Amino acid sequence: MIDDETRYRAVDSRDARFDGVFFTAVTSTGIYCRPSCPAMTPKRVNCTFYPTAAAAQGAGFRACRRCRPDSVPGSPEWNHRADLVGRAMRLIGDGVVDREGVAGLATRLGYSSRQVQRALTAELGAGPIALARAQRAQAARLLLQTTRLPVTEVAFAAGFASVRQFNETVREVYDRTPSGLRAEIRTPQAGSRAGSAEAVPGSLSLRLAYRGPLDTEHLVDFLALRAVPGVEEVVEGVGGQGVRTYRRTLALPHGPAVAEVDSLGVGVPLTRGWLDCRLRLADLRDLTTAVHRLRALFDLDADPAAVTEQLGSDPALGPAVLARPGLRSPGHVDPHELAVRAVLGQQVTVAAARTLAGRLAQRYGAALPEPSGGLTVLFPTAAALAQAADADLAMPLSRQNALRGLCAALADGTVRLDPGVDREQAAAELLALRGIGPWTVGYLRMRALGDPDVFLPGDLGVRHGLAHLGLAADPRSAAAAAVAWSPWRSYAVHHLWARAAQG
Missing domain, CATH: 3.30.310.20 (DNA-3-methyladenine glycosylase AlkA, N-terminal domain)
Structure with a gap:
């Protein structure tokens, strides 16, 4: 938590680390900016701070055309927070409100629509509809300025219900008409990859x-x-x-x-x-x-400064952290895919798991309408793999059963791994499945659910990394040492893997 005076100092120093963490609205101009906006620093008396762009828009401020505050990274809070607001923000970011409405969002979260509205408004100054609206406005600007789609098509592609709603929102947020936003497009430099995709529809x-x-x-x-x-x-x-x-x-x-x-x-x-x-x-x-x-x-x-501050000060791990600035903890684009791949990787090498996953993809994945380079298929759905033939599952019977059980649970919703799921509940549901152990659950929490504070004390790569740092590598000692690395133990795991890979 930071106070308004700290926020103003960040604005005065144009500190980009706070971009997306909060937004500065200037009452004398009626615009809101990111903290690192290059414009002249406004007087403190004219500054009001908001936790989201949607809250600033709801208060009547329009986006700065110079710093484009809608294009900043998201707040790192939504990575690690496991409460209702954090889960809701991850789902809104994934487009759930546009696809399923506020009622669908509330159902996924296990609360009533009124409770979700109240919680988001109280903390963020904007409800789910306003937050989704701000996201649609950003998508509309991106489409207007990176494609040649007709304005009407942009409206519906960005998620707006009508052209009128689209026009009104763009004017309110950007103080420009859609055609005016499109006119601001800069011609890509010769040889630049920007704009290279525009020749292909979609x-x-x-x-x-x-x-x-x-x-x-x-x-x-x-x-x-x-x-x-x-x-x-x-x-x-x-x-x-x-x-x-x-x-x-x-x-x-x-x-x-x-x-x-x-x-x-x-x-x-x-x-x-x-x-x-x-x-x-x-x-x-x-x-x-x-x-x-x-x-x-x-x-x-992510907020790499916060991670480095915590892990970089550790006597044993610190030198490895400082030697690899900006190392991240990768998530995944599809939690069901990752869950399948985690089971495929149990007790085999990464290369063997990758080969088996590729065979299953070719056998059960839907083909792309047309190949793109080496890309030909989508990863198979959990429902398709739940019915996979024994001959296609080159693994021990116990792991075959574990894979089928997991896929069936994902397909029928017994186990949920979507962005808004409660991590503790998901972990308990996974552990209840036969053949799913603590390593698999921890790996899924770290990557599928974006938990930044997961440690894998029994992982072979982690143990090798600990040994290279001169630390005890047995699981009990490793878990005890990792307590000091909380709440960023997932990042510690990646630093240990990187250290082990160096030999």
């Missing part, structure tokens, strides 16, 4: 913002090692010197998609502030959901 280029340093080499290494053939791939050297591009298929609410995210490359500072991304969507209504899931995959809403 494709667009965008930037994924992040705060602090970002170690994309660790992220791409981690994902490349586990990439499922036909579903994921890493392409070398396409976007510039040293740039590696992670590509994968996505199963989204309205259809399939292909996503590409570039690493930073040679000579690019870790603090550049964004990653280049390209999306090819079967239905543009899936834009918000796709972006939200990619942000979770790359852990882009």
Whole structure:
């Protein structure tokens, strides 16, 4: 928690670490900005602070056209908070309100619509409809400025119920008409990858913002090692010197998609502030959901300064943390897929699990309408794998039964792993399934549910990392040592894995 005086000092110093954590509304101009806005610092008496862009918009302020406060990283609070507000924000970010309404959001959270409205308004100054509206406005600006779609199509693709609602919202939020926003498009520089996707229908280029340093080499290494053939791939050297591009298929609410995210490359500072991304969507209504899931995959809403402050001061782990600034804890785009892959990986090597997952994807996954490079299929649904033939499951009978039981539970909703699920409840439901043990549950909490405070004391890579640091590697001693690393033990796990990989 920070007070208003601290917020104002962050604004006065243009501290980008607070972008997305709060927004500054200036009463003398009627606009709201991100803390790092390059404009002249407003007087303290004219500043009001809001926890969300939706709250600032609800108070009558419009978005600054210079700093674009709607394009900042999300608040890191929604990564680690497990309460009602944190869970609701993750679901809203995934587009649940647009697809299912407030009633659907409340049902997923296990509360009444009134309780959800009251909790969000009390803490964030805006209810679920206002928060979703702000998100739709951001999607609309992105579509207007990165595609040549007709304005009417942009309105419905961004999630608005009518063109009138779309026009009114854009004017209120940006003080511009939709055509005026589109007129602000800058011509991409020659040789730039920005705009390269626009020639393909349903494709667009965008930037994924992040705060602090970002170690994309660790992220791409981690994902490349586990990439499922036909579903994921890493392409070398396409976007510039040293740039590696992670590509994968996505199963989204309205259809399939292909996503590409570039690493930073040679000579690019870790603090550049964004990653280049390209999306090819079967239905543009899936834009918000796709972006939200990619942000979770790359852990882009994290606060690396807070992680480094805690872990970097540890006598044993600290040097490894300080040597790898911006190392993140990757999430995933599909918790059901990750759950299946976690079971496939039990007691086998990463390479063996990846090979088996690729075979299952080719056998049971839905094919893309047309291949894209090495990407050909979507990962199979839990329902499809629950009926997989014995001949396709090259694993011991006990693990076959565990996989089928897990897939059946995911398919019928006995176990939920969506962004708004209660983590403790999900863990208990998983542990109740035969063949699902503590390592699998911890791994799913860390990646599928985005829990930043998970430790895996029995994991072989963790034990090797501890040994390299001169620490006792038995599970009991490891768990005791990790207490000091809370609430960022998931990041400690990745630092230990990185240290073990160095040999």
